[in-house]
Amino acid sequence: MKSFQFAITLLLAATIAQPIYADQVQIAVASNFSKPLEEIAVKFKTETGHEAKISAGATGKLYAQIEHGAPFEIFISADSKTPKKLVDAQLALAESQFTYAVGKLALWSSQENRVDQNGEILKNADKFTHLAIANPKTAPYGAAAIEVLEKLGLLKTLEPKFVQGENITQTFDFVSTGNAELGFVAVSQIEKDKVLTNGGSVWFVPTDLYKPISQDAVLLNKGKDNKAAQALLDYLKTPDAQAIITSYGYALPQAEKTP
């Protein structure tokens, strides 16, 4: 009889008691931030006991899924526009939106010594035939690249050399396969812990040449009552998480809080 009671107690503990100590949180994350997030999730679990379930995808696709009722509780976007759209559509909580990282733009070539440290190569248009950029209409990094070229006064001369990737990943593929000699990519794609993971040569574009590429996270309506969700958003702002974020080639938002 005693053992039966004990079993019941165990069962109850397993089914009812567990969520009190550790919750799960369903996260939708833009593909380019999935690796840092996984690393953060490991630390997050050891510190809070909460488990992060991560689904990665393109920002636009994830937006469409959330719009159609996908069970995500947090959305970690590759831009700030999409979280704003979710807030406007009343699918996310406005006060929860914040910039967790700022993307940095780089001019990269998979060949050594192709790109100089000051980006002078852009002024010698005869030295390359293709310049890869992400579609400026749709991708923030593409828009930033256009902004840079405009500021440098090179847009008109270089436009005929553009090859457009649909997104920043495809743009990276154009350059890494050597089909485009150089291209504007995200620093997070080519750098980890200050080392060029794919080799090649790079010009880190000075941040005063383009508006910050803010990447925002937001709490979705479905995660409103999940403590683990709020805990994760808070955790993204801790120095531990920020150290991981910067190690992947992102900058951190300026000290003043984003609205």
Place this chain on the structure above:
Amino acid sequence: MFTPSDWSAIGLTLKLATLTTLILLVLGTPLAWHLARTRAWWKAPLSAIVALPIVLPPTVIGFYLLVALGPKGVIGQWMLSLGLDTLPFTFSGLVVASVFYSLPFVVQPIQNAFESLDQRLLEAASTLRAHPLDVFFSVALPLARSGLLTATILGFAHTIGEFGVVLMIGGNIPDKTRVVSVQIYDHVEAMEYAQAHQLAALMLVFSFTILFMMYLINSRSHFMQKS
């Protein structure tokens, strides 16, 4: 109604689909003939390779073509060694990619037509002194004409509709590689819905028309054979 860049995309698309279909008919017909007749061990693996584009996601095909045709890839290096330019981001590159991508849509209907040919008609031709190539042109091809028609239309329509591969290989360059499907996508992503709708409607009407014609002609020729 359409912007100049829309017109340019339409023209480019038609040119791409026409060229691709012609090349596929020339290459695909002997390939289909071989696959329909051979009993060699390579029939199964070869058929599988031909069918791959049906199952592989277009972006995957696009990526591997980008790798293979690029300056670091096997084909790209071979072309460079011949003093040629590499294919990605060129119209020729689009043609090559489309030929590969639309291959099963041309080969399979022709192969089916060849396989359903009455074997004895081919034998009859050979007893009437026709050598094998002669049999192919004078009997097999004319009798497989509905398969050839289906192949032509499917190859053409599929090339017009393809998106992932051209985007990857083409690099979305206006007047060179920006075809209608990419143009529509651009319009949608940029929330230019009116222009997107117009182009999409054009594509829809066009695709419906040629598919409708294909079924119409095929059902006619079936009827003719039965009567």
Place this chain on the structure above:
Amino acid sequence: MNNLHTRFHLTLKTFSLALDLHLPATGISAIFGVSGCGKTTFLRCIAGLEKAAQGYCAIGNTVWQDSSRHLFLSAHQREVGYVFQESCLFPHLSVKQNLHYGLRRSSKHPNANVLAPIIELLGIEHLLDRMPAKLSGGEKQRVAIARALAVIPRVLLMDEPLAALDLARRQEILPYLARLPHELQIPIVYVTHSPQEVTQLADYLVVLEAGQLKAAGRLEETLTNLESPLAVSRQASSIIQAHVSGHEAHYHLTLASFSGGVLSLPYQQQRTVGTPLRLRIYARDVSLSLQKPQQTSILNILHATIAGMIHDGEGRTMVRLRLGDSALLAHISYKSACELGLQVGMAVFAQIKATAIL
């Protein structure tokens, strides 16, 4: 000379084909056997549509296959005409174009004159502009024969050309087939499983069973060969090649002579003296007697010698008789055979109840 010499060895799914055959240079050689005995395969080997690993095939002095010399001519290199069971006309070509298909490819100077007699022989003049889909089964088969002849073949190979047709269509086409050997100076190899067609058309008969040769020889001989399955069937019959030797107009009879004697036939007014006749006599219509029957209504009673006998173990006996150069089968009861004490070599009288002119 167009006599065929074939020797094939070929392993098939259920049996192996092993044949060494000489076929005459003219006339119809029927290859008879049940379905699946290898007769079509044999024909395909001659045409070069099938390749026997070990084989030899020659017509006259022209060798088409000799595996010992690694010689093998493909079908299109052999001067054959081939008629398939289901006509196999090209559906996308008109009758005329079908006829020209082979003609154009078989001679350097295609000449419409070649076609005229063939078109006439098969009576297809009025069909020339039609498409095959608009032809009846019998018409299709006649066109197919004409198409095979248009290539001026050295041998005409026919694979059960009547098998796909109904009785009426067969009757329509048989006269055309029967005329072929008289008009053509080439051998015709005719594959069939129908005893009817054999007796009506063949001059030479080859009997196959499971890929092996059971009997081969002149039709009259082979048909009555007690070794062959044809001679022991209920439909067993004999063929006698005779000619009209006179008429008895007032009795409404025609007399037909052959080496074994004279037969009275129903009046054949239109057949003049000397006309060759092919007569079929069913074995069940022949009875035997030791003495010449007197005062009988049966007209045809002929001298014969018993050449062989076979008992079926079910009360019936098949007796093979020799009448001059001809052979005749008589199907009698075993009891009669015993009571009459029939023995090979005995002289008997054959009473023939009915004779059919083919």
